Amino acid sequence: MRSAEEKILLSHGNGGKMMHQLIGNLFLKHFASEALSEQTDAAILAAVTQEIAFTTDSFVIDPLFFPGGNIGKLAVCGTVNDLAVSGADPMYLSVSFIIEEGFPMKDLEVIVVSLAEEARKAGVSIVTGDTKVVNKGKCDKLFINTAGVGSVRPGNRYVSKAKGIQPGDLILINGSIGDHGMAVMSVRESFNFRSPVVSDCASLNHLIKEILDQSQGVKFMRDPTRGGVATVLNELAGKTKLGIEIDETALPMSKGVTAMCELLGFDPLHIANEGKVLIVAAEEEAGRILEIMKKNPLGSCGAIIGRVVDDHPGKVVLKAETGGKRIIDTLTGDPLPRIC
């Protein structure tokens, strides 16, 4: 373990001896991939025969540590999930760190370890990376960027494009909504209450593979991160020019998230998730997809939450638990900045 006092200095990012020590003692040690250990300027990777999916995401979450994870774990899950919901098997990641001078080395190691662990769990290799250190006050503690490459499953290349969706199709989710946003909110420094809510932050590629391997019925997938379930469904309604109807009583939600949303006046449908996938499936396949989902721990609380309809084209309507109906709009403004 590192001493509590050891800090990141500007020299850790200047290309000299200290930077090489940092790379060797921390990044290479934990990331342990063949391509990375070559220390070439670019990773040289084996050719893939399928089409590739390529994505990038930057992580600026505040605070860096939250119940259920930290920025390192999140940086893997976020990019892995973007590939997986595009119908790709994630293969390679790049990881870049922008670190504020004075950042505790101990914290950096904890973050790097969980980043490496999550990559191992997801079965992706970290093949290239970069480290920059900026002057104190020029960035807030630590930012991470990851980019990812995956090979597209030939049968699922349209799964992110919302084609072939028709009235009667059902909408599924693999578990409770709003956990990530509310977990982060509960540990914001200005926010002084204890909450049992834990972020759902998880890599979904194995769950999604199990579903796609066993069912041809998936027509669309998306991970409802910033803007929440409401935003994804509104995009979908807009793209397909069809209506979407959600059943409030079917929405899985933890008591903690319900309570926090009531207290703070948030709509859980607008709150971010980091381990959830929304799936639109043909009606006759939805039951089977739900069964497959429920066998995986990441889908054990999965549910069918609504359907695609002819009515109210372009709009998402919630059938409230009280029997009334209301339109669910896309989020305007940002109730919780910097949640990922």
Add this chain to the structure above:
Amino acid sequence: MKYIDEYRKKDLILAVAEELKRVSTKDITLMEVCGGHTMAIHRFGLHALLPPTVRLLSGPGCPVCVSSQHFLDTAIAYAKIQGVIITTYGDLIRVPGSVSSLEKEKANGHDIRIVYSVLDAVEMAKVNPGRKVVFLGIGFETTAPATAAAIVEAKKADLPNFFVLSAHKVMPPVMKALVEDGVRLDGFIAPGHVSAITGTSIYNDLASVCRLGVVIAGFEPLDLMLSVLMLVKQFESGTPKVEIQYQRVVHQEGNRIAQDLLNRVFELKDDRWRGLGVIPGSGLKIGREFEAFDAEKHFDVNVPEPSDPKGCICGLILRGMKTPADCKLFAGACTPADPVGACMVSGEGTCATYYKYRS
């Protein structure tokens, strides 16, 4: 969750809806004064459960909507003073003043922070003795006692660097002003949390003089449906009065401790309401005993009186005399992402609600 689940039971709500259909024979227009009620009515889709005889109007009880441009311009002027930290509830951050908003000024590098409690602002003043911390006090009798408590706490701690810019308002004068203005109404759904503090007597005049029913309502769907039913029954029988639906929280005499605190710290003043103009005795200013904490007394800024945005008819919409469809700016120059008038500013405003439901 206790106190929530039992008030959202579908069968009970539908039973009240049935009863409403049975007893409501004459057209009735009710105003829900509070933004929290407007939001709950839309959130739970209650319009769809009401009989066609019942019409609900949204009133001027969203503190974000009615905070004047002058108030925001003043807050922005303070934010630009060296060493000042502006603290505010998050709702105000995007609300436009006459040329800017707190959100835009934050991006310009001024120190503007969101707090969840006014006591966080007091704490901030304690740990930043070299800075001046200004809290933007908005809200009705519901949030004003907390601001009063914070001011008392600041005095106890002898804090020289904590200030409040008060736009706190009281409910009854604006309700009366609407009626005197000729808004056609048959009754009010009154905010339960206001009466939790003030008690019920603040509405006696409305019932006895103006002959309007007032039901003090809770915020869950069953509360609201029951309140509408109570008002319809009063209307059908021609017996307007003040009744409490929200009995689990509201008592006739209210919360004496909070009332004493309000009376000790604040005085009534004539106050500006966005879209409605100046209403006599409708606002709360910090009284003499605590004037050291009054930002308006401490800071010397010259903020010109802004003119109402051209073409905006929010004043008429807030009075229930026009609908957003009558406004030339609606959905063009004025949208939730870039609001011009009061009713578009908050998600609970009438225009914002219409915008959401436009076809």
